[in-house]
Amino acid sequence: MTRYALRRLLASVPVVCVASFILFWAVRATFDPLAKLRQSVDPTALHRETVRLGLDRSRRPLQPAGRPVLRPPRSPGGPAMTQPTALPAPPPPVPGPPATSGDPRTSRVVLSRFLRHRLAVASLVVLLLLAVCCFGAAWIAPFPRNAQNLLAASEPPSGTHWLGTDSLSRDYLSEMLYAGQLSLAIGLGVALLATLVGTAAGAVAGYLGGWPDEVIMRVADLFLIVPPVAVLAVSLQGLGPSPLTIVVVLSGLGWTLIARVVRSRVIQLRHQEFVEAARVIGASGPRIVVRHLLPNLTGLIVVNVSLSVASAIILESTVSFLGYGVQPPKSSWGNMLTQAAGLIGTSQSYLLYVPGLAILVTVLAVNFLGDGLRDALDPQGRQ
Secondary structure, eight states, rough: HHHHHHHHHHHHHHHHHHHHHHHHHHHHHHHTTTTOOOOOOSSSHHHHHHHHHTOOSSSSSSSSSSSSSSSSOOTTTOOOOSSSOOOOOOOOOOOOOOOOOTTTTHHHHHHHHHOOOOHHHEEEEEEEEHHHHHTTHHSSSSSOOOOOOOSSSSOOSSSSSSSBBBTSEEEEEEEHHHHHHHHHHHHHHHHHHHHEEEEEEHHHHHHHHHHHHHHHHHHHHHTTTSOHHHHHHHHHHOSSOOOOHHHHHHHHHHHHHHHHHHHHHHHTTTTSHHHHHHHHTTHHHHIIIIIIIIGHEEEEEHHHHHHHHHHHHHHHHHHHTTTOOOTTTSOOOHHHHHHGGGGGTTTTTTTHHHHHHHHHHHHHHHHHHHHHHHHOOGGGGGG
């Protein structure tokens, strides 16, 4: 019986504590002299009544309750202790150049925008894999370049030859990787050289204006109306079908687009405050272009480089397919299309689809990468 009573007593302790807490707050709310005043919306009257009753918690610890405050407010008509002095207005901020990708914070924002573009990220991964496989073909390819096995001519895919062999008894996968070296190198070379020439021409035309602008733009218009495939075929016939000739001719035909884009952007920026400030302090024209204008064109230039790679690969493949491009023993993806063109309708027609698929995947990946870079570096251009 004693154990049972002790257990009931311990079980009733929480109930008693809760009931006591509720009773305490009910009594305090009933007899609190400021309960009705706290319901008022006037905080000034609440503070005045709190001070009068000695309940002001903002008083100093050593000041007795019910005494006047240590620092009473001054009377409205009292003399001023000091004469108010108007402070001079702060000088206007010095205008600076727009934020560029060199700022670490801007770089993080650009990276986060790019990572949100899933197609661009996937395309970047695909292009990196292609570049590693093609330019590392000496270590990755199962067979050396142009290695022949006369006993294994025109074989279907197998464990030894994953894509089979061509009519010259060469491993087709190895030839695809070595041919990709030349196709990707031509695309990158054309993109870099055309962007360098176009950026320089567009910056000069946009910054100087006047007759230099007219001359450069009329020359660009002249190059724009020239059919690139015909000019490239004629040049390769006259100068020889070498990769260097392809890069030079395609760069000479492709600089005009980037030049017009850079010119229009430089015209917008050359009247900005930061350019005028640089001109006032004595900066020369080349210094203004290189140090102040070109850093603000980084995003525009990067996007055009990526798009120029795709167009250069397509043009080189087209000319090589027509028979005017790279000649054996060198090979490119366009050259491999020409060699497999006569296999349509046979059991080896897949040899035509493999280089075509490689060109398609590369061009799509480069275009998606360019879209992602444009959205990351110039989000307003997407609208």
